[in-house]
Amino acid sequence: xxxxxxxxxxxxxxxxxxxxxxxxxxxxxxxxxxxxxxxxxxxxxxxxxxxxxxxxxxxxxxxxxxxxxxxxxxxxxxxxxxxxxxxxxxxx
Amino acid sequence: xxxxxxxxxxxxxxxxxxxxxxxxxxxxxxxxxxxxxxxxxxxxxxxxxxxxxxxxxxxxxxxxxxxxxxxxxxxxxxxxxxxxxxxxxxxxxxxxxxxxxxxxxxxxxxxxxxxxxxxxxxxxxxxxxxxxxxxxxxxxxxxxxxxxxxxxxxxxxxxxxxxxxxxxxxxxxxxxxxxxxxxxxxxxxxxxxxxxxxxxxxxxxxxxxxxxxxxxxxxxxxxxxxxxxxxxxxxxxxxxxxxxxxxxxxxxxxxxxxxxxxxxxxxxxxxxxxxxxxxxxxxxxxxxxxxxxxxxxxxxxxxxxxxxxxxxx
Numbered sequence: 001x002x003x004x005x006x007x008x009x010x011x012x013x014x015x016x017x018x019x020x021x022x023x024x025x026x027x028x029x030x031x032x033x034x035x036x037x038x039x040x041x042x043x044x045x046x047x048x049x050x051x052x053x054x055x056x057x058x059x060x061x062x063x064x065x066x067x068x069x070x071x072x073x074x075x076x077x078x079x080x081x082x083x084x085x086x087x088x089x090x091x092x
Numbered sequence: 093x094x095x096x097x098x099x100x101x102x103x104x105x106x107x108x109x110x111x112x113x114x115x116x117x118x119x120x121x122x123x124x125x126x127x128x129x130x131x132x133x134x135x136x137x138x139x140x141x142x143x144x145x146x147x148x149x150x151x152x153x154x155x156x157x158x159x160x161x162x163x164x165x166x167x168x169x170x171x172x173x174x175x176x177x178x179x180x181x182x183x184x185x186x187x188x189x190x191x192x193x194x195x196x197x198x199x200x201x202x203x204x205x206x207x208x209x210x211x212x213x214x215x216x217x218x219x220x221x222x223x224x225x226x227x228x229x230x231x232x233x234x235x236x237x238x239x240x241x242x243x244x245x246x247x248x249x250x251x252x253x254x255x256x257x258x259x260x261x262x263x264x265x266x267x268x269x270x271x272x273x274x275x276x277x278x279x280x281x282x283x284x285x286x287x288x289x290x291x292x293x294x295x296x297x298x299x300x301x302x303x304x305x306x307x308x309x310x311x312x313x314x315x316x317x318x319x320x321x322x323x324x325x326x327x328x329x330x331x332x333x334x335x336x337x338x339x340x341x342x343x344x345x346x347x348x349x350x351x352x353x354x355x356x357x358x359x360x361x362x363x364x365x366x367x368x369x370x371x372x373x374x375x376x377x378x379x380x381x382x383x384x385x386x387x388x389x390x391x392x393x394x395x396x397x398x399x400x401x402x403x404x405x
Contacts (some may be wrong), residue, residue, distance in 0.1 A: 008274075014317075016351070064234070065226070
């Protein structure tokens, strides 16, 4: 199984990095830019493809790959098809 | 005239002792002959830097072993564990700061250890554990020793996390909230003023509400974030121990070095025995380094433990 994990800051969390990039984009002639949020993108290759594996992967997404206090994550199948996208809303 | 000359001589004697001391530190051998030891001990006795305990752990080679119990320690010394993660870089500051306090003794504890049974308190030092990869503290929280830290913390042992240690405690779920990138996007490295908000916590004995402490900060991700509900809970239960203040003790945006919510610099858990703060008490244990206020935190921990022992006895 090949998956991509996208981790991004929650809406309520200030993203100064995103704001700096937004300002730079506006400065470089794109005043239309309303907001930029910067997160992390991970490509993960795994052996196997069963439901249990995916469940464990979601567990690690919450425990390690993202911090549910400040971040949401999405798990996406690498071939482009979105496999159950989940937003980590549960608190630690 | 004579006294001025005496002072000059005294100054020169101290300078030469300091140079000698640095030379001893820079060699692998450390201080290995009795005469030098005695000379240094006498020269530094007035500042308390080289006492019978701290100079014995100064030589580089003796400092490196991960969990050497200090043979000179008295049996009644309270023992603090300073956890070393790969990438910790304030572990030596913590050990030196703690050892500089009479009655306290600190040991390094490597993160692969499984037990902290022999220790009265635990300190998670600053640095960049696991290179701060993924998020600060995200990988360190899974180190083997963290199981012991978490179970001991739940059992009521005092746990102090400074800087990176604070980040690890938040990631481990021992403290609420998280530390995110500084609002300025810059690494900040400066002396800050902290206002003590809770003078009766185990970490702030001897100070009154509004006491100002001076300590350095050095971090890129020290902006404290927590949701509204958590913040309310923290404020309501007096769990915000320290806030960044200006030199008159006012909590103003200008005094906030990293954009932390409500100028929060340090918080404790619900039970009050786990305390995390971004500033470095370990780097403020000697007036010659600009401030000795950090030592008050370690002293306060010592008093708390003493009081607990007295109650138990």
